[in-house]
Amino acid sequence: MTETPVPVSQPLASELLEAFDQLNTSLARFCTQLRQSDRALWIPRRDTEHSISERDFACSLMADIWYKDGQDGRCTRSRHGLIGADEALLASAHALNQHKAAFQLAASRLNAEHLRQLPTQLAHRSSLLGELLNNQGLGRIHLKQCYRQVPILERTPTRIGFNWYSSGRSIRRLTAGDAMQLLLKLDQSQPHVQIQLARLSPLSPETPLAQLQTQVPVMRANIGWKTDQGWQRQARNCPLPLLFPLAPDAALPEHNRPELEPPHGRQRAERSDARIDPEPFLASLRIHRYQH
Numbered sequence: 295m296t297e298t299p300v301p302v303s304q305p306l307a308s309e310l311l312e313a314f315d316q317l318n319t320s321l322a323r324f325c326t327q328l329r330q331s332d333r334a335l336w337i338p339r340r341d342t343e344h345s346i347s348e349r350d351f352a353c354s355l356m357a358d359i360w361y362k363d364g365q366d367g368r369c370t371r372s373r374h375g376l377i378g379a380d381e382a383l384l385a386s387a388h389a390l391n392q393h394k395a396a397f398q399l400a401a402s403r404l405n406a407e408h409l410r411q412l413p414t415q416l417a418h419r420s421s422l423l424g425e426l427l428n429n430q431g432l433g434r435i436h437l438k439q440c441y442r443q444v445p446i447l448e449r450t451p452t453r454i455g456f457n458w459y460s461s462g463r464s465i466r467r468l469t470a471g472d473a474m475q476l477l478l479k480l481d482q483s484q485p486h487v488q489i490q491l492a493r494l495s496p497l498s499p500e501t502p503l504a505q506l507q508t509q510v511p512v513m514r515a516n517i518g519w520k521t522d523q524g525w526q527r528q529a530r531n532c533p534l535p536l537l538f539p540l541a542p543d544a545a546l547p548e549h550n551r552p553e554l555e556p557p558h559g560r561q562r563a564e565r566s567d568a569r570i571d572p573e574p575f576l577a578s579l580r581i582h583r584y585q586h
Contacts, residue, residue, distance in 0.1 A: 313400040317393040317440070324386045324444075325353040333378035333540045338554055352377060355534060359440040371439065372533035374456055374513045376549060378540025384446065387537050391443045398441045445530060447517065447538035454536070454549040455516040458556040464507045465570070471499030473581050480578060490576045504570050504582050511556035 329349055337352050346354070355373050379387070474494055480487045512531050519526045540546070575583045 310397075310400040310404055313393070313397040314435075317390075317397045320386075320390045320393040321357055321359070324383075324390045325357055327383045327386050328353050328356065328377070331379065331383055332542065333380060333383075334544065334546045335375070335377045335535070336546055336549070337373065337375035337377075337535060338551060340554060352535060356444065359436055372513065373535065373554075374515065374532040375535030376454065376546050377535045377537045378544070378546060379537050380542075381539070384537065384539060387444045387446050391446070394441055394443060398437075401437065442533055444534055445515075445532055445536050447536060449519060450539050450541075450544075451517045451547045452520040453518040454547050455518075456532070456550055456552050457514050457516065458511050458552060459514045459531075460511040460556050466505040466507075468503055468505055468581075469499060470494060470497040470501040470503060473503055473505075473576060473579065474499070476579055477576065486578065490578060494576060502584055503575065504584060506570070506580050506582055513552075 331349070335348065335352055337348055337355070339348070339351060343351060352375065355375075358371060474491075477487065477491055477494060482488065482491070512533070515530055515532045515536060517528045517530070517536075569584050571583045571585050573582070575581055
């Protein structure tokens with residue numbers, strides 16, 4: 295029997311919509327200042343993306359918080375680049391990031407309230423927010439793109455190197471006992487599950503295992519500042535162009551221009567002393583054994 299969804303509490307709904315209004319106002323103010331800015335910028339574009347000016351294109355990236363037709367909700371559109379800024383534009387960017395964080399907090403509170411009221415309907419924890427936004431004419435907002443912060447540097451870099459990071463993976467350590475519990479939740483009538491149960495059963499429940507998750511390629515910026523004491527360096531992900539202070543008529547920092555599409559496959563060779571067996575032990579769960 296299907297349970298009737300509990301209505302969203304009005305205070306939480308009002309908080310969310312007010313946070314969105316503030317975010318939208320802040321985003322419009324930032325884009326206006328960016329369009330009026332006289333500082334240098336560089337945004338790599340495809341051949342099909344030259345119908346508008348580079349500055350308008352930069353604004354469209356920063357204001358990209360909506361779904362596009364056919365877009366997978368798990369994926370986000372991203373683009374690296376460099377945007378020189380004066381103090382006013384930097385202040386506007388900081389304010390925008392604060393409003394992004396406030397909207398994300400309001401959304402998380404709404405979801406938390408929903409989960410408390412409907413503990414058995416975990417599958418609907420995100421659909422409730424989507425339903426509320428849709429009722430207010432905001433149904434096609436892309437929350438992940440809305441939440442992400444504008445990357446800001448407080449000092450002008452000397453050099454920036456962009457590189458695709460295609461070798462990322464998360465590693466969750468668990469035991470054979472944990473893996474058994476996960477495996478038992480699958481359809482045990484399936485032959486491939488039976489094979490994996492037979493493979494796992496001889497292990498002690500305390501045997502350490504590793505669950506791997508390959509991460510999507512991300513653009514990384516390796517940022518350097520040349521000082522009297524030598525080079526200071528920082529690395530960070532760049533789903534959006536980097537914003538940093540730049541004097542009037544100053545050139546952008548030295549930078550490379552990588553391809554817009556990430557390379558295929560892992561770019562780093564597997565370490566010869568890697569402790570995790572590259573061959574899956576339980577393929578259905580992406581679980582590997584540690585090598586001895």
